[in-house]
Amino acid sequence: MITRMSTSKKNSFILVIIAFACISFTFKPDWGFYSHRLINKMAVFTLPQSLLRFYKPHIGFITESAVNPDMRRYATKYEAMRHYIDIDQWDTIPFSKLPRDFEEALVKYSSFHLINTNGDSIKMNFAFTNVDSLVEISFLKTKESFRKKDFMGFITQDLMPQFYDDEMKISTLKLNYWLKKSFIDTEKYPQLVLVDEFTEHGILPYYIEQGYSKLVKAYLKKDKDQILRHAADLGHYIGDLHTPLHTVKNYNGQLTDQLGIHPFWESRIPELFALEEYDFYVGKAEIVLDVRNYIWDILADTHSKAYDVLRIEKELSTKFPSDKQWCFDVRLDQTVRIQCREYAKAYENALKGMVEEQMTKTIKVTGDLWYSAWVEAGSPDLRKLDKNPIAEEKIVNDPTLSVREY
Ligand SMILES: [Zn+2]
Numbered sequence: 221m222i223t224r225m226s227t228s229k230k231n232s233f234i235l236v237i238i239a240f241a242c243i244s245f246t247f248k249p250d251w252g253f254y255s256h257r258l259i260n261k262m263a264v265f266t267l268p269q270s271l272l273r274f275y276k277p278h279i280g281f282i283t284e285s286a287v288n289p290d291m292r293r294y295a296t297k298y299e300a301m302r303h304y305i306d307i308d309q310w311d312t313i314p315f316s317k318l319p320r321d322f323e324e325a326l327v328k329y330s331s332f333h334l335i336n337t338n339g340d341s342i343k344m345n346f347a348f349t350n351v352d353s354l355v356e357i358s359f360l361k362t363k364e365s366f367r368k369k370d371f372m373g374f375i376t377q378d379l380m381p382q383f384y385d386d387e388m389k390i391s392t393l394k395l396n397y398w399l400k401k402s403f404i405d406t407e408k409y410p411q412l413v414l415v416d417e418f419t420e421h422g423i424l425p426y427y428i429e430q431g432y433s434k435l436v437k438a439y440l441k442k443d444k445d446q447i448l449r450h451a452a453d454l455g456h457y458i459g460d461l462h463t464p465l466h467t468v469k470n471y472n473g474q475l476t477d478q479l480g481i482h483p484f485w486e487s488r489i490p491e492l493f494a495l496e497e498y499d500f501y502v503g504k505a506e507i508v509l510d511v512r513n514y515i516w517d518i519l520a521d522t523h524s525k526a527y528d529v530l531r532i533e534k535e536l537s538t539k540f541p542s543d544k545q546w547c548f549d550v551r552l553d554q555t556v557r558i559q560c561r562e563y564a565k566a567y568e569n570a571l572k573g574m575v576e577e578q579m580t581k582t583i584k585v586t587g588d589l590w591y592s593a594w595v596e597a598g599s600p601d602l603r604k605l606d607k608n609p610i611a612e613e614k615i616v617n618d619p620t621l622s623v624r625e626y
Contacts, residue, residue, distance in 0.1 A: 253287035255490045259582045260286035260455040266505040266587030271594055274602040278448050281610060285452035286459075294617040298384060300624055302457060304466040305422035305519070313520045320512055322426035323375050324348070329418040334359060334392065334409040341413070346371075357403070366399050374398035379414060388414040424466065425515050428457045432511055432589055439597035444605045449613065455586040461518055462582040464526035471624070473530060481533055484559050489568050489575045492561060498576040505587030507595050518585060525574060532570045540566055 261283040264275045275282060292299040310329065311318040319325040328348065333341035344359040348368060355371045357364060374395055382388045392404040392412050404412075431454045438446035460466045465482045473481035490498075508514045537545065540563055547560040559567075568575065594600070 253290065255486060255494070255579060256286040256290070256456050256459050257283045258490075258494065259459050259579060259586060260452060262500050262502075262583045263455055263505075263586035263590065266502060266584060267591055268504065270599070271591060271602070274447075274605065275451075275590075277607040278609070281448055281612075282452050282455070285449065285613065286456050288613050288615065289453055289456040291615045293623045294621055295615050296618065297621055301419045301423050302427040303422070303424060303460045304471060304624070305424040306469040306471070307467050307519065307523055308469055309421045313524060315516060315520060319348075320425075320516055322423065322430070323372065323380060325426070326416065326418045327372075327375055327414075331415045331417060333413045333415065334404065335389075335411040335413060336409050337407075342409075344412070362403075364403060366403075370398050370400065388416070421469075422466075424457065424460055425519050428454065428461060428515050428589075429512055431457055432593055435590070435593040436596050439594050439600055439602075442600050442602060442605060444602075445610045447602075448610055451590050454589060458586045458589065459582050461515070462522055462578040462585070464522050464529045464578075467519060467523040468526045470530065473533075476530060476534065478530060478533060478537075480559070481530065484533070484564070484567070485529055485575065488559050488564055489571075490579060492564050493568055494576075494579065498579065500580055500583060502580055502584040502587070505584070505591035508588050508592040511589070511592065514588075518581075522578070525578075528571070528574070533567055536563075536567055536570055 261279060264272065264279050264282060267275060289299065289302065293303070307315065307318070319328055327346060332344040332346065334344055335341050342359055344357060347356045348354075349356065349365075352365075353368045354365045355368045357366060357371075374397075378394045378398070379388055379390055382390070390412050392406045392409055395412060396402050396404055396406065431450060435447065435450040435454055438450050463486050465471050465485060470476060471482055473479055544560055545563045546557055548555055549558050550556075
């Protein structure tokens with residue numbers, strides 16, 4: 221629920237936003253990251269006094285670092301998947317098929333292969349039966365049911381630590397140990413491999429939950445650097461969670477001849493109209509008790525808007541004069557082809573305030589989760605932590621990486 225404020229209060233608040241936004245433009249004149257920075261900055265002001273006192277001296281870091289996760293997309297192959305989920309690959313609202321536990325989802329939509337002594341492989345199949353909390357495992361003519369809890373113990377304790385290795389390969393002895401019987405002939409099939417077929421479609425909601433846990437731990441340790449880094453990162457991914465095209469396979473209109481719609485919606489429109497028109501007042505951060513379902517409810521809400529984002533632009537593009545849709549502009553000494561202001565305005569009007577609504581929600585949700593993580597950590601007293609600035613993260617690009625471009 222968005223609370224409204226009186227006009228005089230609102231005007232002074234808008235002036236504060238303009239002042240902060242001008243600073244952003246002055247120091248870093250790039251455009252694509254504008255919304256992420258503004259959201260992290262505004263989220264600081266939703267916090268209660270006890271936390272605001274800690275965050276405020278570091279507002280510059282929180283603001284600038286809001287874009288670090290995007291910069292990291294070119295540094296490690298594991299980063300890009302954290303920014304989106306092609307949820308239409310797996311499920312439809314209300315997302316009852318796709319497990320909300322990351323490890324269960326990974327197992328459900330990946331494949332397992334037993335490797336024999338010659339290095340040949342055969343596929344193992346897994347099926348969860350929710351009613352009895354069982355998992356049915358089958359390969360060749362063998363088929364048996366086990367307790368899901370035991371099987372997931374194997375995944376969590378023994379397999380997941382290899383998630384960042386090149387290959388998730390493990391001795392079948394380990395599986396037999398967890399299943400409490402000699403289910404696999406370990407002499408014939410000494411190894412088991414999990415082939416990840418899940419994460420290429422993105423892990424955004426799962427990663428927000430992980431990011432939240434990291435923030436709780438940082439608060440528990442009263443580790444100033446870690447609190448600020450995890451809070452800044454979390455704000456970024458929450459921003460992505462509110463961007464409808466981060467939740468569909470047709471993420472940049474590439475399947476519907478609408479290439480460029482992704483930056484049109486999330487960068488061009490806020491850059492043109494956020495300061496002039498948006499009312500970012502969201503009230504105070506509130507405590508979230510069920511973080512996982514809170515995240516998935518937001519995902520459902522965001523995803524429900526994706527088809528409007530695409531449909532409305534498609535309809536507009538057929539009505540609006542075609543020679544007035546694309547303009548040229550100079551950015552950082554380069555001429556770029558970009559949607560004309562008038563066309564952007566027409567799209568913004570047709571969207572009926574959707575971009576503003578999504579940005580405003582992001583600010584509130586970011587504040588909610590920064591605050592809730594602190595409460596979950598036992599509301600540690602952060603007053604004694606020094607106020608010295610912390611170092612900017614050093615991000616080194618890997619030139620061999622190819623990542624999803626918008
Ligand atoms: Zn992102």
